[in-house]
Amino acid sequence: MDSLSPQDATAALNLAPRPPRVFKFWGTALWGLVIFVAMFLGQVAVIVYRIMAQGAELSVAGITHVVADGLTISLSVLAGLPMVVLALWVAIRRTGIPFADYLGLRGTSWKNVIIGIVALVVLVGAWDMVSRAAGREVTPGFMGDVLKSAQEHSALWLLVIAFAVAAPLWEELFARGWLYRGWSESALGPYGAILLSSIVWTIMHLQYDWFFLCEVLSIGLLFGYLRFRTGSSWLTILLHGLNNLAATIQTWWLAG
Template sequence: MDSLTPQDATAAIEPPPLPPRVWKFWGTALWGLLIFAAMFVGQVTVIVWRIVAQGGEVSTAGITHVVADGLTISLSVLAGLPMVLLVLWFAIRRTRIPFADYLGLRGTSWKNVIIGIVALVVLVGAWDMVSRAAGREVSPGFMGDVLKSAQEHSALWLLVIAFAVAAPLWEELFARGWLYRGWSESALGPYGAILLSSIVWTVMHLQYDWFFLCQVLTIGLLFGYLRFRTGSTWLTILLHGLNNFAATIQTWWLAG
């Protein structure tokens, strides 16, 4: 009669590894709230620190004064990135899927990059034409004030990094990475996930008026479609960064 060695006996009773799983609608939504809350905590921490550093009071008036400061905005946006990455890591670790695979952090072809840039230029250009025809500002008015404030603190370079690198990174990882991945594999399907994640992303920009919110929504729909067609979140991060950088340069130019 054959005998089992201790190693064979251990192998015989070990349960099979659990299969990878993707968070569906509610899991994605609930973790999404935690991700957003972590980002908010990171940004509020910077705002409170800036108030205390300037010898002010943590009050509504103090917060209103500080959040209009270009240096504070830059630091708060930068502080949101590591908080988002931390919660994403915890959430994705439970799925047993590699971090990059879950969020679609894969490369794409130069053809897709060129198509994405052309589509973005056409879309933003169309909105600029509508804005000029309606006699509106091409860029949000408060952006000019933020840029001037950042320049006064010699922090214009920091603001550019925050707007063109940090913000596109965490916003795309959240919207087109996390939300799209989970919701696209739920009953919503890819197109429902594109729409809903774009709406959530738009709501995150309530500092704008209705006109610019409509523009943000259409850009989100474009990014979501490109994420669906190419499977690459790196592409939407690149396009988002280019869009924010161009908007910063445009605002700086218009503000003189």
Template sequence: MDAFHPDTPPEAIEPSPRPPRAWKFWGTTVWGFVIFGAMFLGQAAVIVYYVLLQGGPLTAEGIIRVVGDGLTISLSVLAGLPMVLLVLWIATRPTGITFADYLGLRGTSWRNVIIGIVSLVVLVTLWDLVSRAAGREVTPGFMGDVLKSAQADGALWILVIAFAVAAPVWEELFARGWLYRGWSESFLGPYGAIALSSIVWTGMHLQYDWFFLCEVLSIGLLFGYLRFRTGSTWLTILLHALNNLAATIQTWWLAG
């Protein structure tokens, strides 16, 4: 009856807040291009800076010469991390889900960590055995040149931080965090998301030949499965970091 009395209007009905909702296939895909583009711009800015710093022309030849330098590669990898984090933060805001929850930044059990490490060691060892049996290099040849260049510049420690910390963090947040989360809640489902995100992640390593790309794909599938089973991107970041650190030490050792 209060509606008939102007002095006592009915209480305003507040609309219920929109429930949290992850981006689906196309939203995840479009934002994925934006995230990758931001990473590329961050890395390219470092390369262009060093080309201009050395007084060389901003040409393909000048860029290729600078890209082969260990210090430049390390700094470009480091520069990509804040760019990726910034765009990921922007992309997760409209979903109503926290940054950590959306990207799977949650802990896991020691049992899962041990299972992940053992699985990764077995997988990489099998690839090394196949590589040796085929008379191939165990590590990509260009990695040895990059390590020697970084060591000559006194920047070996920067390269280790870039390859064993920065790269695993932003690559996993992108592939197993962002891409897997959205695609797994689309028509692809978890297994389709594991496969497609692994293919995209492999495509980000085109500096390798077909053999090492196959190895990268298999590692991506393992990481994707572990992300699915444990719900933890921290686990895949840890495994990725350990893999990159071991590969860096192995390459440094073989390169003398």
């Protein structure tokens, strides 16, 4: 009978494929920072290009004017998507788990889709009622200016694609895909992962005031719970896109 020498056994172990593994708390957090930086660099590159293309003054006022431009915002949001996907691919490739499996990119039932839409409509409708009762704007004021700016550049269609397609894709892949997956399999567990990933997602929306940040947090908690119950990130991507599309249409309507 043939037998392996110690050297042969060591070589065989070295050639054996590494078993798939999920990043836990710190691995998810550190790679999450890398993914966020990649997205940020992609958006900054677009902003720098637009500043140079417009010949804006290198002053706070000049840069602010370009950054608030509807076309610039649209392009920067779109630029974030490929950067996030690339960084996610690099990170997930190290785990040995298929890209779609790691991020929960799997379908779900129509029943879950309907439940998700109804829950989102009820939640957002409740926030709108509170906003009106408090005498506040239903939509963030700056969004109307962004839409008007995009119209002036004939780029309203691009803004809709950026807000209703690109942003939901990379934000959900990051928050409910990457962060939730790793943190839910750490000591935090699913509910801790839902809460922490929702907080991180809310911090990514600091352009809003405290009221809208609270609304964003509540939506994040809903999306996180649906991700947990259905195992599907596609569901949260769909709901996120519908929410952003409805908010864009509502802002456009109110802005006249």
